[in-house]
């Protein structure tokens with residue numbers, strides 16, 4: 001495996017885990033993601049798509065069970081081990097890493113906060129799934145609300161954002177859903193269940209929402225066209241429409257006032273995972289550039305012997321390791337607060353800093369790496385072209401870097417204390 005210097009001593013167990021996940025990323029994720037990258041949007045979601053093969057392989061090694069504690073069906077990993085897996089997934093394929101992330105959202109949250117009925121009907125079969133019969137996605141963004149969902153929980157004037165585009169209303173023992181999620185819902189075209197954020201019918205703002213698990217084979221659900229985006233061809237995106245869709249009360253996981261802290265803390269979890277994926281992508285781009293610069297000869301010597309290339313490579317390395325160690329700490333901090341201490345008001349600034357910083361690093365490193373490849377970097381012959389497109393998409397996925405930074409800034413200005421204990 002490629003060199004991966006660790007500043008902190010890892011246990012033998014951690015090292016073995018890293019080696020085996022890296023092997024998986026290299027032998028399963030990478031080749032299938034490059035295959036999907038060159039496949040048409042329609043074929044990316046067909047029954048023969050490599051996506052399903054990879055999902056089955058991820059199920060086989062239990063990637064879907066990494067977040068949960070062991071008493072709820074998880075693999076009993078430490079938070080550091082969870083981070084290690086997330087970074088390797090990002091190294092192998094940002095699309096499959098994203099797919100693994102959104103797949104876990106509805107079922108993991110149902111396992112943590114759901115009723116016995118939903119645990120029996122959905123969580124248990126998902127945990128035991130080996131065939132990809134239960135695949136999750138996360139429906140937040142709407143035609144009229146993108147960054148609004150990132151900023152809604154701290155903005156003082158949230159009512160000016162308007163109401164959500166997906167409305168949910170109670171009717172006896174059921175809830176009825178109407179509306180549309182935007183075309184960017186990752187994995188929506190191939191998934192079976194959505195963790196949906198919806199606006200309560202009489203609610204005043206996006207904060208008055210519900211988080212509900214929707215089986216996407218329910219009557220009234222319709223999926224739209226698969227999007228063809230600049231990056232992430234290895235994780236299909238598409239819209240989902242709801243027309244009087246009925247779900248049992250047991251499938252509603254969070255309602256006001258819990259919904260507000262629930263959504264905010266969920267964004268902490270997704271932020272540190274996106275940060276880890278970004279570090280993995282940055283590391284992949286750096287390693288590709290290093291390898292290429294050693295073999296490509298110009299001016300009578302390998303590129304690595306030219307001073308400007310040496311400096312570029314060093315600066316890329318510096319960015320990757322600083323991002324890794326900050327994101328890793330933030331990851332362990334957020335998971336400890338959420339899972340071990342069950343703190344419901346963990347400040348968002350640390351998780352947002354992890355996500356924003358690592359995303360910027362991934363883009364800068366992929367950009368510099370492509371430059372080192374020269375014109376070859378623009379061709380589909382080398383993976384660097386794909387890594388660059390994926391890194392560009394990262395600056396928008398799961399919140400734009402600007403919206404995430406603004407949200408962190410609000411938290412910082414209102415809550416950062418300069419009184420040391």
Ligand SMILES: Cc1cc2nc3c(=O)[nH]c(=O)nc-3n(C[C@H](O)[C@H](O)[C@H](O)COP(=O)(O)OP(=O)(O)OC[C@H]3O[C@@H](n4cnc5c(N)ncnc54)[C@H](O)[C@@H]3O)c2cc1C
Nearest residue numbers: 138139140141146147184185186396397398399400402403
């Ligand atoms: C690859 C990918 C995967 C995704 N996966 C999912 C998914 O699984 N589920 C899901 O629900 N969504 C998903 N999304 C959607 C994503 O979360 C949104 O695209 C993102 O939050 C930005 O929303 P928007 O695209 O509507 O941009 P907008 O919110 O319209 O923003 C446009 C621009 O204006 C800026 N801006 C917006 N509001 C403000 C403000 N108040 N102040 C200052 N500047 C502002 C933004 O920073 C941005 O530069 C995905 C997106 C991508 C690209």
